[in-house]
Amino acid sequence: MTGIALPSLPAEVVDQAIDWSIKLTYNRADASTMTAFDAWLASHEQHRQAWERVQSLGGRFAGMPAELALQTLEKLPEARLRRRQMIKLLSLFAAVGVGGMGAREVTPWQRLLADHSTQVGERGRWTLIDGSVLDLNTDSAVVLRFDESQREVELLRGELHLISGADAGSPGKRPLRVATAFGLFEALGTRFSVRLDQHGCRLGVSEGAVRLTPRDGTARVAQAGESWSLSAREATRGTATPQEVAAWRDGLLVARDMPLAEVLAELGRYRHGHIGCDPQISTRPISGNFNLTDIDATLDFLAQAHGLRLNYLTRYWLRVSV
Template structure:
């Protein structure tokens, strides 16, 4: 049974996990950890949940990839702690579905935390914008320009390469590669598939496990897996609105909007199935998710309830009785 544990204690447990994996603790520190664990049954239960989570991540190297943690900078470790705390609150079912935790992202060349966005000018003049919870490795050589999307979402505007010899510009993902043909385009990793939308120029899409690819022209988008790419459809012109700090929704299901807003917020943000099918249109600020939730309450028959600071639900508004 997944008994409820105070999220504050789970947050402390996540902090101890990161410290134990990434720092050389003194004897006094170890004693402090033992005292914390013995403080109450809830503290012990929180640590037991940590250990259960680690067992669930069987493919993670021993000591939770400790070498990577020791080399990670403070921002990356804060991101890790937030991710761990969120998983501890969610419980075992979420751990098994979250095997793409930021273990591999901690050492990425460029990364963003939850709710953070980052704009970077690359050496060839390419502009790269990383959305929330994203990670990219940059691999430029005399013969090629490769960006490895390790997770999340990016918007690229390729520059005019100053190198004397032409170097193709490629975005590599686990599902395949994207070759830019002088362009502005968006790439989003969605679990076992990748979404790409082209706003200027063209992009050649090549799934990893087939010889059949396609070329997307400006105004087109597709999703692809390692085995196939879907037929192109019209690109959503508002798909990159996040670059300006807004989420533009046009006749979206409320459940889809809440899922998208959840990417920018710590903890759990969920939609009650009773209101999941409500349709929503509007522009929602991404730098203030609480303001976006208040806007939903004003425009739809919904109520935002908070069980804890880390658990928020958008549900039906209670009926008024006389």
């Protein structure tokens, strides 16, 4: 305890801070959610104070039994929380554990089920039993289902690149498919990448062709040099090149007039924590090839090149402004 009297905050503001913590911890927030959070954080000094106070409480309760944590929360002068708020916080602390608030260091359930997976900021490569070569991008997980009739790679989380193997050890060539919650991607002798997002998938085909089959829609065939988007209902042609889509294999993010908020969201996939920006600059177009190996160095370069400021609320919470 510091002995410093902290200002009382309205209950509704504390509620908002807790709700944002839960939303950003339990879900992989997209660029629009991050922009909305940044707007809320910047709109009032009490929002910033409430956010910092909620975050500061997190590290004290890692591994503590729930009842003891609840009793401790009731006694903290800097908390000044209602019991309903304390119960919500306890569920948040249980999810975050020792990793720190918003740090995305809790092992997702997808990695617990996976045959192959990567952590945040990590990339991996495996040669499968059929000769296929599988690359996984940051924070990704797959389950393999290879049997006498099929070769299926289920993408549970993140992004993959697959080079189809000859399947020489099988009596008959088995179909090679990537399965997702939104539909199937069947390799037709090819190199391709698939990224799983909140509302669909992205496909880039470098060689050969891929048959896309939406879960509730009509199949389409993507050819080499094309990129596509897949939802549960339909497959639509995209504008990005497969080289841009799979540039992560070379440790690069390729941006072509990409809104700043999207650039920061992409970079944030490779670094623990949250990177956001002021809403008034969120749509500023950014172009360039950005290194994914050292995100902090890339952020410094981005700030210098575009006249931006990096404001660290904590080690894990960064806000970009002008």
